[in-house]
Amino acid sequence: KAGVTQTPRYLIKTRGQQVTLSCSPISGHRSVSWYQQTPGQGLQFLFEYFSETQRNKGNFPGRFSGRQFSNSRSEMNVSTLELGDSALYLCASSETTGITKMNTEAFFGQGTRLTVV
């Protein structure tokens, strides 16, 4: 079974631009979560999608958005990039969501490293 695939692996963007990151979950997994990892803030939850619906959202500005397609693939978009958005963005897939998700394993992709200059 293929793992979680994130593309691209590396990105360099200029302040003010926008960026779209992609995540393909493990086959059969319907929940996709996004996390931002920075040296200062550590790993922080961005949002979760399940069956094309956003289930919950972390404490990030509206510049961060996402969506999920019918095949469970998810995209994350960041508009009007700021230097502070430079980070490793990780996607995690799970079989389910809701209360049954709490005790199931989340499988992580290798991440997309975004550098904003």
Place this chain on the structure above:
Amino acid sequence: AQSVTQLDSQVPVFEEAPVELRCNYSSSVSVYLFWYVQYPNQGLQLLLKYLSGSTLVKGINGFEAEFNKSQTSFHLRKPSVHISDTAEYFCAVSLMIYNQGGKLIFGQGTELSVKP
């Protein structure tokens, strides 16, 4: 609010020595606890998890962790480390949000450095 505290940001240790990476959590409800490992330029890989039952949990690569409810701790241990264990380790707790979805709350990470 739930939180996770990893008490050591860096742990240097010699090869074949034992190691313990400490993790404390705060939660007023039942918890599900996880340890993940991150190698350089990689994503996170699950080492082990505590859901219920036996408080001693065995994971991959010879790691184990003990859930201690009274001390709200979930320390990770390995009796003899290898150079290849050099990585960053994250303790996490699973949080349900208003019965919809869920998220992992991570500690700040512990950088394990194994020296020859």
